[in-house]
Amino acid sequence: xxxxxxxxxxxxxxxxxxxxxxxxxxxxxxxxxxxxxxxxxxxxxxxxxxxxxxxxxxxxxxxxxxxxxxxxxxxxxxxxxxxxxxxxxxxxxxxxxxxxxxxxxxxxxxxxxxxxxxxxxxxxxxxxxxxxxxxxxxxxxxxxxxxxxxxxxxxxxxxxxxxxxxxxxxxxxxxxxxxxxxxxxxxxxxxxxxxxxxxxxxxxxxxxxxxxxxxxxxxxxxxxxxxxxxxxxxxxxxxxxxxxxxxxxxxxxxxxxxxxxxxxxxxxxxxxxxxxxxxxxxxxxxxxxxxxxxxxxxxxxxxxxxxxxxxxxxxxxxxxxxxxxxxxxxxxxxxxxxxxxxxxxxxxxxxxxxxxxxxxxxxxxxxxxxxxxxxxxxxxxxxxxxxxxxxxxxxxxxxxxxxxxxxxxxxxxxxxxxxxxxxxxxxxxxxxxxxxxxxxxxxxxxxxxxxxxxxxxxxxxxxxxxxxxxxxxxxxxxxxxxxxxxxxxxxxxxxxxxxxxxxxxxxxxxxxxxxxxxxxxxxxxxxxxxxxxxxxxxxxxxxxxxxxxxxxxxxxxxx
RNA sequence: UCCCCGAUGGUGUAAUGGUAACACACCGGUUUUUGGUGCCGUUAUUCCAGGUUCGAGUCCUGGUCGGGGAACCA
Numbered sequence: 001x002x003x004x005x006x007x008x009x010x011x012x013x014x015x016x017x018x019x020x021x022x023x024x025x026x027x028x029x030x031x032x033x034x035x036x037x038x039x040x041x042x043x044x045x046x047x048x049x050x051x052x053x054x055x056x057x058x059x060x061x062x063x064x065x066x067x068x069x070x071x072x073x074x075x076x077x078x079x080x081x082x083x084x085x086x087x088x089x090x091x092x093x094x095x096x097x098x099x100x101x102x103x104x105x106x107x108x109x110x111x112x113x114x115x116x117x118x119x120x121x122x123x124x125x126x127x128x129x130x131x132x133x134x135x136x137x138x139x140x141x142x143x144x145x146x147x148x149x150x151x152x153x154x155x156x157x158x159x160x161x162x163x164x165x166x167x168x169x170x171x172x173x174x175x176x177x178x179x180x181x182x183x184x185x186x187x188x189x190x191x192x193x194x195x196x197x198x199x200x201x202x203x204x205x206x207x208x209x210x211x212x213x214x215x216x217x218x219x220x221x222x223x224x225x226x227x228x229x230x231x232x233x234x235x236x237x238x239x240x241x242x243x244x245x246x247x248x249x250x251x252x253x254x255x256x257x258x259x260x261x262x263x264x265x266x267x268x269x270x271x272x273x274x275x276x277x278x279x280x281x282x283x284x285x286x287x288x289x290x291x292x293x294x295x296x297x298x299x300x301x302x303x304x305x306x307x308x309x310x311x312x313x314x315x316x317x318x319x320x321x322x323x324x325x326x327x328x329x330x331x332x333x334x335x336x337x338x339x340x341x342x343x344x345x346x347x348x349x350x351x352x353x354x355x356x357x358x359x360x361x362x363x364x365x366x367x368x369x370x371x372x373x374x375x376x377x378x379x380x381x382x383x384x385x386x387x388x389x390x391x392x393x394x395x396x397x398x399x400x401x402x403x404x405x406x407x408x409x410x411x412x413x414x415x416x417x418x419x420x421x422x423x424x425x426x427x428x429x430x431x432x433x434x435x436x437x438x439x440x441x442x443x444x445x446x447x448x449x450x451x452x453x454x455x456x457x458x459x460x461x462x463x464x465x466x467x468x469x470x471x472x473x474x475x476x477x478x479x480x481x482x483x484x485x486x487x488x489x490x491x492x493x494x495x496x497x498x499x500x501x502x503x504x505x506x507x508x509x510x511x512x513x514x515x516x517x518x519x520x521x522x523x524x525x526x527x528x529x530x531x532x533x534x535x536x537x538x539x540x541x542x543x544x545x546x547x548x549x550x551x552x553x554x555x556x557x558x559x
Numbered sequence: 560u561c562c563c564c565g566a567u568g569g570u571g572u573a574a575u576g577g578u579a580a581c582a583c584a585c586c587g588g589u590u591u592u593u594g595g596u597g598c599c600g601u602u603a604u605u606c607c608a609g610g611u612u613c614g615a616g617u618c619c620u621g622g623u624c625g626g627g628g629a630a631c632c633a
């Protein structure tokens with residue numbers, strides 16, 4: 001009745017094809033107008049940015065239409081799954097900003113029901129126990145374009161199948177000795193419809209059901225039925241399951257259960273990134289990165305540690321859209337999403353990464369002033385703070401050069417610059433070591449140029465960040481670059497060959513504003529003129545904070 | 560060989576038979592006590608061939624190219 005209510009919600013983003021389908025379903029009264037989605041991770045690894053897109057799609061669409069989303073762990077293969085992954089997944093999803101009303105679903109909760117479904121199939125003559133080996137079954141499968149051949153066990157009676165399936169369940173069959181197969185069509189053009197295996201024997205302890213079961217359902221026999229049991233209306237998944245949809249529907253029809261509907265969309269790919277759990281695991285195992293949450297990893301935990309905000313990831317997911325064509329998103333869009341978010345929220349502070357001495361010769365030696373610094377020019381409510389200024393300062397080595405052209409706005413012989421929130425200073429001279437590295441720069445300041453009460457009339461082109469030497473705190477800073485030097489790391493053979501050897505640069509002896517010694521985990525900072533940074537909770541030690549660079553500032557300087 | 564899906568600027572996404580648009584990237588200008596932000600602007604797009612139609616990115620046919628498809632994985 002409220003067909004205009006969704007229109008009243010302002011939403012500049014164009015509707016994607018799934019949204020359009022849902023709208024059509026609602027207006028046609030399908031599923032009683034309900035929208036109920038699910039996110040079904042297998043707890044066998046950490047979630048990555050690709051999963052974040054899937055989460056935003058399934059949770060986001062349900063939320064948009066006033067529906068619900070079930071978090072369901074698809075735990076039908078106990079060999080690969082564990083509680084550790086369950087917990088990590090829950091943490092990542094709730095950090096992303098989605099909740100599941102305290103209800104957690106597990107496919108393993110339906111093992112009994114699924115077993116009964118299998119029995120029902122047997123009694124309808126639609127499933128049979130096959131005694132052949134995996135190799136024999138594979139050999140009979142045929143090939144695309146060539147039909148397979150029927151198993152000799154395909155004609156067993158329902159009674160015999162029931163008895164044998166019961167024995168499988170009772171643990172009287174060895175692993176690999178027998179499987180239960182759906183009886184569909186060995187000549188079907190879709191290979192998945194050629195009598196797929198639906199139950200196999202595994203004498204493996206399950207992280208939730210323990211030793212209760214020795215037979216476990218295959219994905220195709222578990223997923224659609226679980227959707228159906230939960231009365232999921234829109235089961236959204238990635239393109240790789242398109243070929244599974246006929247099977248998904250076949251089981252629902254054969255079992256005559258709630259008709260959940262599967263719709264597929266393209267998964268996220270990012271350039272300069274790999275997105276496969278198996279390959280990410282290899283990076284961890286071979287020590288290329290320090291763990292799943294290494295700030296260079298595209299995992300949600302890695303992005304979090306890197307300093308990505310949940311908001312920026314949600315915005316990114318919205319920006320990339322949902323469609324069926326394979327895509328490769330430019331990482332710059334992810335980076336833009338972060339900058340756009342943090343520009344509004346991050347606290348501006350000053351930090352000098354590669355410090356050299358800056359001495360203000362005409363500033364009294366014993367004098368110290370507190371300067372008023374704006375915390376965030378994008379947000380007046382963020383207020384101001386006081387920072388100490390004195391005769392001896394630290395400045396960025398990169399901000400001084402001896403030989404310069406007219407495009408150089410920073411300090412150099414003969415040049416004048418503004419020290420942010422402080423005074424305008426003029427070059428006097430500089431000192432070098434034996435290797436010719438500049439170690440110290442001497443300047444004079446203009447006393448009437450104090451920030452906020454400048455009457456000097458001097459308009460320097462450049463503004464430099466700085467830290468007062470006396471009160472500066474020591475910090476370590478980690479600069480990250482993309483993990484791979486190739487846009488498509490997997491394109492030319494082994495992705496390990498495409499690794500960027502300079503993806504991590506550790507800077508020690510950095511000088512930061514006093515307030516940063518009290519930096520809290522999860523606070524977003526902008527180090528003025530340098531980029532966005534956040535405290536690394538793993539490497540920081542009392543008295544020696546470690547900051548991760550989340551993303552640099554956009555650098556418009558072409559010099 | 561067969562089946563399924565897809566093809567719109569550099570990268571993505573819209574346009575649902577009626578002016579091909581938006582974002583990011585790029586380039587240029589402007590503002591600026593961050594070479595950031597903001598603001599303004601430039602460049603650049605419908606895979607090919609037929610057909611239907613007054614009119615096709617959209618519908619039909621054929622082709623080309625790309626992705627997926629045989630696990631007791633999900």
